[in-house]
Each structure stands twice: as C-alpha cells, then as structure tokens.
Amino acid sequence: MSRIDVRKTYKLYIGGQFPRSESGRSYVVNDAKGRLLANAAQASRKDARDAVVAARAAFGGWSGKTAYNRAQVVYRIAEVLEGRREQFEAELRAAEGITPARARSYVDAAIDRLVWYAGWADKITQVVGNANPVAGPYFNLSTPEPSGVIAVVAPRGPLLGLVSVVAPLIVTGNTVVVIASQDNPLTAITLGEVMATSDLPGGVVNVLTGSQSEIAPWLASHMDVNGIDLTGLAGDSAQAAALEESAADNLKRVLRPAATEPDWTLEPGIERMTTFLETKTVWHPIGV
Numbered sequence: 001m002s003r004i005d006v007r008k009t010y011k012l013y014i015g016g017q018f019p020r021s022e023s024g025r026s027y028v029v030n031d032a033k034g035r036l037l038a039n040a041a042q043a044s045r046k047d048a049r050d051a052v053v054a055a056r057a058a059f060g061g062w063s064g065k066t067a068y069n070r071a072q073v074v075y076r077i078a079e080v081l082e083g084r085r086e087q088f089e090a091e092l093r094a095a096e097g098i099t100p101a102r103a104r105s106y107v108d109a110a111i112d113r114l115v116w117y118a119g120w121a122d123k124i125t126q127v128v129g130n131a132n133p134v135a136g137p138y139f140n141l142s143t144p145e146p147s148g149v150i151a152v153v154a155p156r157g158p159l160l161g162l163v164s165v166v167a168p169l170i171v172t173g174n175t176v177v178v179i180a181s182q183d184n185p186l187t188a189i190t191l192g193e194v195m196a197t198s199d200l201p202g203g204v205v206n207v208l209t210g211s212q213s214e215i216a217p218w219l220a221s222h223m224d225v226n227g228i229d230l231t232g233l234a235g236d237s238a239q240a241a242a243l244e245e246s247a248a249d250n251l252k253r254v255l256r257p258a259a260t261e262p263d264w265t266l267e268p269g270i271e272r273m274t275t276f277l278e279t280k281t282v283w284h285p286i287g288v
Helices: 045-064 067-083 085-096 100-120 124-128 160-171 186-196 212-221 237-250
Strands: 026-030 036-041 138-146 149-153 175-179 205-208 227-229 253-255 277-285
Touching (some): 045 175, 045 205, 085 100, 186 205
Parallel strands (some): 149 175, 149 227
C-alpha cells in the first residue's frame, strides 16, 4: 500500500525545546543540486534573546557540575550520535552531495571529536591552572573558570565543524547560543535532537537557524553574552570587524575568524577551550 511520507519539520532548539521562530518565518534549504531539501525556521532577534535567557539560566547549574560529570554528558552525546549515524550520513549526503564513504568519515570524525573533548573535561584545569611561587607564607593558586554565555557563528561544515566549536565550550562549563550554518542547517537541528536526549540540561546549547548576518549583530551587542566566536565568518573580515566592535561594549572575549575555514579533520588542540576561560587566583596563608 502507498503511504504519505512523514516529513520532518526543522525547528529551533532553545532551552531544551524545539519552538518555531516567534516571527513565523522560514526559509528554503536546498540540496547540493539546488533542489528543495527542507524548510528551516528563520530565527529573529526575539529568538536570539530567548536563547540568551535560556543559556544564562542554565549556566549556574552546568558550570557547577563537576568536570567529570560534564565529561560523562558529552560522552553520552557521542553515544547517541553513534546510534543515529545513518540519519546524519543521509543528511550530509543530501546537503553536500558527497559520497557515502565521505559522509561516514565525517560522522566518525564528529563522534571521535566529542569523545576527545570529553576526555579533556577533567584535565584542562590541571594543564592550564597552576600553583604560583610567591615570596611569603602563602599558597597562590590559579584556576580556570568558564566565562559564561558564549555566542557562536558556526562554520559552514555542517557537522564536524559545528561539533568542533561547540564541544570545547561546553566541556569547560560555558553555555552556548549558536547560529547554525545558513546553507547547511539541518544537521545542526538534528544534533540538537541528539543533545536533547543525552542528559544535557536544557539551555546549555541553543541552536538558531536563519541569517547569520541578521542575528549575529544582536548577539554581539547583547550585554548578557560574555564572549563570541566568529569562526563562521572566515573570509568576511568586514563583518567580523563590525561584530568585534559591537562586542567591545561589554568587553566580550572574541575569537576572531581565520582568513579561510580551518581544516576540521586536524587534531584541534586546546585553544578553543582556553579562549573562553577566565583565570581566578586565590591567596591562602600557609598554616604552622
């Protein structure tokens, strides 16, 4: 018997829920051959504000978890992604027109990247924190702490690039508002579905789809956003400079984009974790 396909509705991911844009807008997402693939929600300024509110509400609980617990949650994201690999491979093939083997390699790399960052969650403090030598009867200890709510202009890479910018932020205790790739947003929302079923508290990661040039200025100037990652603006120095200027109003930390998008298949290093960490130094007298 013939049946009607149950077509997927791609929505936003805010505060652990999947709302449509409050504006009611959507836009067409085409596949690699220019054919209609899906309609995605087009986020508005109000959606961006809602995402920041959700991220701020989640920050205290998420940053207060032990590093080991955050590692468990991020590892769980990798487990659930592994179980849904066929869906991600199909979406990558449709969006980018790549071969099944290459799609499989991208999904493998995204899973491995999550596991890699999960392993760093309870080690980064040991690597970048330290006991400082001082001239006096005191302990002087420096330890990293998360900055807070971080906005991310996601790279074009629909899955591996997205995982590579989000994972280092959440393992270190930050919460995230990410503007997905405008041309390739579908895997970002599917990744949100994975996160929603992976013990990740609602609001830790929030995904907006739509126009990066429309939403990013509001996040850059938002006074409750503590940092902004402009990786997705690689090659667009003019827009990146304008957003960095807006970010200066409340002294946001800014990760500037490179001239070209990074090769996400390379080992990432720890820079993306340390960029959005603050250092707290504590003095304590040495007892007799």
